Amino acid sequence: xxxxxxxxxxxxxxxxxxxxxxxxxxxxxxxxxxxxxxxxxxxxxxxxxxxxxxxxxxxxxxxxxxxxxxxxxxxxxxxxxxxxxxxxxxxxxxxxxxxxxxxxxxxxxxxxxxxxxxxxxxxxxxxxxxxxxxxxxxxxxxxxxxxxxxxxxxxxxxxxxxxxxxxxxxxxxxxxxxxxxxxxxxxxxxxxxxxxxxxxxxxxxxxxxxxxxxxxxxxxxxxxxxxxxxxxxxxxxxxxxxxxxxxxxxxxxxxxxxxxxxxxxxxxxxxxxxxxxxxxxxxxxxxxxxxxxxxxx
Numbered sequence: 409x410x411x412x413x414x415x416x417x418x419x420x421x422x423x424x425x426x427x428x429x430x431x432x433x434x435x436x437x438x439x440x441x442x443x444x445x446x447x448x449x450x451x452x453x454x455x456x457x458x459x460x461x462x463x464x465x466x467x468x469x470x471x472x473x474x475x476x477x478x479x480x481x482x483x484x485x486x487x488x489x490x491x492x493x494x495x496x497x498x499x500x501x502x503x504x505x506x507x508x509x510x511x512x513x514x515x516x517x518x519x520x521x522x523x524x525x526x527x528x529x530x531x532x533x534x535x536x537x538x539x540x541x542x543x544x545x546x547x548x549x550x551x552x553x554x555x556x557x558x559x560x561x562x563x564x565x566x567x568x569x570x571x572x573x574x575x576x577x578x579x580x581x582x583x584x585x586x587x588x589x590x591x592x593x594x595x596x597x598x599x600x601x602x603x604x605x606x607x608x609x610x611x612x613x614x615x616x617x618x619x620x621x622x623x624x625x626x627x628x629x630x631x632x633x634x635x636x637x638x639x640x641x642x643x644x645x646x647x648x649x650x651x652x653x654x655x656x657x658x659x660x661x662x663x664x665x666x667x668x669x670x671x672x673x674x675x676x677x678x679x680x681x682x683x684x685x686x687x688x689x690x691x692x693x694x695x696x697x698x699x700x701x702x703x704x705x
Contacts, residue, residue, distance in 0.1 A: 433658035439508030446692030447644035475687030641681035641691035
């Protein structure tokens with residue numbers, strides 16, 4: 409009996425201690441699954457966790473994918489996507505939402521309906537349309553739905569140069585910017601997409617010594633620059649960056665601060681990416697570089 413009394417006291421003490429812990433901000437990622445673990449839901453959860461928030465998820469599609477490319481995509485039935493969203497929103501205090509791969513118009517409209525229903529404080533949209541390896545992840549017919557229905561809900565969208573060009577072009581052929589100066593010509597077109605802000609990522613300008621992104625706000629454009637990191641392990645950079653932005657917004661950072669801090673994080677994840685040896689193709693960034701360095705490994 410004495411042992412049981414001691415055990416109960418320990419449980420009570422643990423409860424009292426745990427009640428003093430500060431609440432970890434919760435970030436929901438709505439995206440597709442990458443079976444290789446480098447991008448999609450898997451990268452989102454790693455980035456959100458590494459940057460100090462709690463990650464939950466709703467999976468929109470299952471890809472058969474590795475570092476060499478995508479060999480198959482299976483969209484999750486709409487009914488189950490909706491059940492996932494209702495499950496997490498009805499129970500968890502979700503502060504920020506990151507939206508990634510939405511394969512077709514029906515899933516986009518469902519996500520729009522649920523975001524309007526539950527009204528999270530922050531919405532970050534990575535308009536995932538194509539992988540680094542060139543695999544198409546969004547039906548072309550869904551692009552207009554993305555622009556007209558989802559983007560107006562966003563605090564920020566984070567297109568790379570091919571995605572941005574496709575979003576603002578009226579034709580199927582378009583010329584990609586080759587310089588930071590040419591990126592400036594896309595600013596007004598991107599503003600018209602309806603999001604509160606746009607982060608235009610310049611990672612495709614490989615000839616530049618620096619990696620320059622443009623943070624496009626309603627009345628100003630901020631250029632964010634970092635040393636360009638040359639590595640083959642860059643799979644999932646867009647997923648990781650947008651998830652980190654959502655994580656920092658959930659923690660109370662102002663938008664420009666969240667974007668800059670997230671850019672610093674992805675830069676270091678790329679710097680340390682070659683510490684990993686994952687797969688035979690484009691490997692992932694090192695999401696947990698800081699934790700590994702702190703442990704002395």
